[in-house]
Amino acid sequence: MRIAFVAWNTFKETVRNRVMVNILIFAVGLILLSLVVGDWSLGHQVKVIKDFGLSAMSIFGLLIAIFIGIRLMVQELEQRTIYVIASKPIYRWEIVVGKYIGLGVTLAVNVVLMSLALWGADLIMEGKMDLGLVPAILLIYVEILLIVGFALFFSSFAAPTLSALLTLAVFIIGHLSEFLREYVQLYPDKGFHWLLKCLYYVVPNLEKLNLKMAVVEQIERPPHAVSYGFLYGVAYITLLLFLTAAVFAKKDFK
Amino acid sequence: MSNLAIRTEGLTKIYKGELGQKSIVGLEDLNLEVFEGEVFAFLGPNGAGKTTTIKLLTRLIYPTKGKVWILGRQNTTRLSMEKVGYLPEQPQLYGYLTGGEFLDFLSRIFGLDSEVRKRRTAELLDRVGLGRQKDLLIRNYSRGMMQRLGLAQALINDPSLLILDEPMASLDPIGRKDFRDLILELKRQGKTIFFSSHILSDAEMIADRVGILNHGRQVSVGRLGDLVSSQVTSVEVTFVLDPTKLSQSDLGTKDVVVQAEKVLVHLREEEEVPDFLKRIERWGGRVVSVVPQRKSLEEVFMAEIGR
Numbered sequence: 210m211r212i213a214f215v216a217w218n219t220f221k222e223t224v225r226n227r228v229m230v231n232i233l234i235f236a237v238g239l240i241l242l243s244l245v246v247g248d249w250s251l252g253h254q255v256k257v258i259k260d261f262g263l264s265a266m267s268i269f270g271l272l273i274a275i276f277i278g279i280r281l282m283v284q285e286l287e288q289r290t291i292y293v294i295a296s297k298p299i300y301r302w303e304i305v306v307g308k309y310i311g312l313g314v315t316l317a318v319n320v321v322l323m324s325l326a327l328w329g330a331d332l333i334m335e336g337k338m339d340l341g342l343v344p345a346i347l348l349i350y351v352e353i354l355l356i357v358g359f360a361l362f363f364s365s366f367a368a369p370t371l372s373a374l375l376t377l378a379v380f381i382i383g384h385l386s387e388f389l390r391e392y393v394q395l396y397p398d399k400g401f402h403w404l405l406k407c408l409y410y411v412v413p414n415l416e417k418l419n420l421k422m423a424v425v426e427q428i429e430r431p432p433h434a435v436s437y438g439f440l441y442g443v444a445y446i447t448l449l450l451f452l453t454a455a456v457f458a459k460k461d462f463k
Numbered sequence: 464m465s466n467l468a469i470r471t472e473g474l475t476k477i478y479k480g481e482l483g484q485k486s487i488v489g490l491e492d493l494n495l496e497v498f499e500g501e502v503f504a505f506l507g508p509n510g511a512g513k514t515t516t517i518k519l520l521t522r523l524i525y526p527t528k529g530k531v532w533i534l535g536r537q538n539t540t541r542l543s544m545e546k547v548g549y550l551p552e553q554p555q556l557y558g559y560l561t562g563g564e565f566l567d568f569l570s571r572i573f574g575l576d577s578e579v580r581k582r583r584t585a586e587l588l589d590r591v592g593l594g595r596q597k598d599l600l601i602r603n604y605s606r607g608m609m610q611r612l613g614l615a616q617a618l619i620n621d622p623s624l625l626i627l628d629e630p631m632a633s634l635d636p637i638g639r640k641d642f643r644d645l646i647l648e649l650k651r652q653g654k655t656i657f658f659s660s661h662i663l664s665d666a667e668m669i670a671d672r673v674g675i676l677n678h679g680r681q682v683s684v685g686r687l688g689d690l691v692s693s694q695v696t697s698v699e700v701t702f703v704l705d706p707t708k709l710s711q712s713d714l715g716t717k718d719v720v721v722q723a724e725k726v727l728v729h730l731r732e733e734e735e736v737p738d739f740l741k742r743i744e745r746w747g748g749r750v751v752s753v754v755p756q757r758k759s760l761e762e763v764f765m766a767e768i769g770r
Contacts, residue, residue, distance in 0.1 A: 214571040218557070225559040292551040293616060296521040297572045298544045461524040463478070 211299050212307040219281065219311025224318075229277050233319050236269035240326040244333060255335050256425055262327035263345055263421045266320065270353035273319060275376050278360030281308055283369045291462050302454035309361060309450060313354055320350045341427070344435045345420040351442035352418040356380055358449035365456045382408055383415030413445045467532065468624045468655035469497035469520060474529035476515050489515035491679045493529070497657050497672075499623075502650050504666035504687075505659040506760075507676035508768055513659035514552055516676070517628045520657075521549045534624055545573070548622035552629040552659075554613030558602030562593050562612050565601060566619055573620040587615040592641070606633045614642070625649065627658035631665050643669050667691070667760040677768040690763050697756040698730045700739060704748035725751070 223229055243261035285291040294304060324346050328338040359379045363372035382389070389409045393402060418438045423430045431437075474493040480486045490512040497503045507513050518524045520531055522538055531538040534546055557565055566584040575583065588594045591611035596604070604612065610633040617625060631639045639662075646656055646669050660666050666673060673690060675683040683690065703724050718729035726748075730739060736753060743750055 210574070211572055214568060218560070218568050221564075222557070222559050289551065289555045290557055292521075292523055293549075293554065293556060293569070293613075294572070295523055296544060296547075296549045296551075297569065298541045299572055300541055459525075461478075462518070463524065 211303050212310065215294075215299075215304055215307025216311035216314065219308045220314050222281070223277055223312055223315040226277065226280075228280075229273055229315070229319075232269055232273050232276070233322065236265055236319075236323055237326040239265050239269075240323060241330055243327075244330050255331070258330050258334055259327070259339065259342065259425045260421065262323075262330060263342065263349065263425070266323045266327070266346070267349050267352065267421070269323070270316065270320065270349060271356055271380055273316065274353050274356040275360055275373055277315075278312060278357040279364040279369050279372045279376070281312060282361055282364040283372070286462070289462075295462060301458045301460075305361070305365075305454045305457050306450060309357065309453075312357055316353050316357065317350065320346065320353070342424050344430070345424040347435065348418040348420050348438045348442075351439055352415055355413060355415075355418070355442050355445055355449075358446045358453075362449045362453045362456070365453050365460070379412055380415065382412045384419070386412065386414035387416060413441070417441050466499050467496055468499045468501075468534055469495060469503075469657060470532040471495040471516075471520075472530045472532075474516070474519060474531060475527050476512075476519060476524065477527045488679045490519065493676075493681055495674065495681065495684075497655060499534075499655050500650070500653055501671040502646060502656045502669050503658070504670035504673045505657065505676065506661070506663065506666060506673060506764060507659075508661065510678075511676040511768075512679040513676055514628055515679070517549075517626055517659060520626055521547070546620070546623040548617035548620060548625045550613045550617040550625075550627040550630055553606075553633060554609060554616075556601050556604075556609060556612060556616070558600065561598050561600055562588060562604070562615075563597035565612065566616060569616050570619050575620070583619060583621070587618055590618075590645070591615045607635060607638055610634055611638070614645075622654065624655045624657065627656065629660060630658050631660060631662055639665060663759075663761045663764055673760065675764060675767045683763070683767045687760070691758055691760050695733050695755045696758050696762070698733055698736050699752075699754040699756055700728045700730060700736070700743075701751040701754075702726055702728075702743045702748045703751060704743070704746060708746055708748075729756075 240262045243258045243265070246257060246261055285294075291304075295301060324342070327342070332338050356376060356379070360372060360376045363375045367375065386409060389405050393405050393409065396402070418441070420430060420434060420438070422428065423434075471493050474495070475491055476489040478487045478489050493512075493516060495516075505513050505516065515524070519526055520533065520538065522544065533543045536543045538544070557568075560568065563584055566587060567580055570580040570583060585594070585597075588597045591614055593608060593611055593615065596608065601609070601612065610630070614627075614630065617627065631642055634642060643665060646658075649656060650669075658666075667687065670687050672684070672686050674681055704726050706721075706724060709721065709726070714726075714728065718731075720727040728739070730736060733755065740750060740753070
């Protein structure tokens with residue numbers, strides 16, 4: 210139950226955070242703006258709106274994940290609010306997991322609101338709401354949760370700016386994972402081969418969570434793409450939470 | 464050990480230096496015993512290791528060496544904090560919550576049921592004078608209000624042991640008076656209070672025992688009465704003497720204050736008193752009072768940390 214209380218408290222914290230609310234309003238506004246952008250693309254309005262909307266959801270989800278995820282932990286440590294909660298009869302891992310779940314719920318609300326905006330735009334253009342977007346939206350949410358996991362992990366031991374850069378690097382490398390693999394296979398003798406190989410294995414392949422193109426273009430998806438992507442994300446998130454909790458448990462709150 | 468609220472054994476904390484910097488000894492070999500039901504003041508100048516000790520007691524940092532027992536239980540477990548209330552130095556509390564929400568959140572962590580939560584939250588806010596500000600976001604609180612709310616959160620679980628880090632530092636004189644009264648009331652209820660302070664007068668007024676820390680080492684510990692009253696620093700003798708006879712007296716270079724017929728003399732040694740009283744009689748004076756001056760806590764403190 211203590212995890213639920215920390216999660217509820219974190220949800221309140223993020224919902225009352227003006228930065229997050231502003232990013233969300235901007236994201237919803239931008240998705241609705243896709244109606245105008247769609248108008249410029251002759252004959253492909255609907256596709257453009259969906260593509261634009263899903264991309265906006267992914268990018269703004271990433272922004273919220275990085276800024277709020279890092280802030281969540283850093284603020285506790287830098288402002289020393291952690292002293293009060295960590296001295297109570299609660300395990301430190303419960304604080305980590307509770308915070309993660311709380312932020313996860315906030316992000317779910319954000320994704321739902323952005324999805325409603327997208328479906329609203331779709332309804333205006335197409336006269337119906339394309340529920341075929343759901344698998345892509347679900348995996349966007351898993352990707353955001355995964356990025357939050359990295360943000361939380363990095364911020365448990367690194368400075369805020371470094372944590373943000375590292376999280377952003379994970380996002381970029383994660384989407385270039387296939388290129389990394391191909392490069393390593395093509396040029397196995399290059400000096401930094403081991404580093405690229407290491408990155409390929411450590412950083413999650415975020416393209417496994419990318420169904421945007423498939424749902425917009427209505428391309429046939431590989432079988433079990435959604436369930437595989439979901440489990441892939443959950444496995445990484447579990448590992449990240451475990452590592453963050455381990456770092457947090459050993460940490461001196463100076 | 465059952466009557467010990469706090470016990471430490473060889474408690475040591477060394478902060479590792481970062482990137483080539485030297486390690487810093489925060490606390491060295493502290494063996495402390497605080498008995499149940501007493502008010503214990505932990506004194507020392509800035510950087511003496513008071514906050515380090517408190518953070519070690521409350522599991523916010525881990526010892527390099529040594530052990531801590533809280534209410535008879537080693538403080539390596541979550542449950543060791545169940546009957547402990549802790550107020551950090553200059554507490555920072557969740558600014559996005561109201562005072563009422565904050566206490567409610569913490570009382571949930573302690574597993575209090577709904578009725579107790581509501582009652583205790585309201586009672587504590589009233590007790591620390593924040594009853595009317597319970598719906599105000601904490602980010603709008605003043606420093607003094609934050610300190611009061613910090614104290615309320617330390618009491619939310621009705622603790623047996625209170626650990627307070629510089630609790631009076633941000634309070635105005637009225638706040639400090641209220642705080643002292645509250646501490647004495649909590650003591651009457653049988654609670655143990657362990658607090659650090661650099662305001663010696665406050666410690667002198669409420670502490671049963673005092674520990675003095677300097678450079679990470681405990682330099683003195685004992686009952687306040689033993690520390691401050693066993694050492695008479697001077698004796699104040701007041702007597703009445705006809706002013707005309709004053710010039711005939713041989714007061715010499717003594718520390719003298721004369722007000723009309725009343726004369727006040729500070730004798731530096733207690734042994735001088737019998738002889739001085741005979742001289743007053745010889746001059747035809749009348750003794751009004753003989754008051755030994757004890758060493759104040761501040762003087763004891765300065766002597767200890769000056770070693």
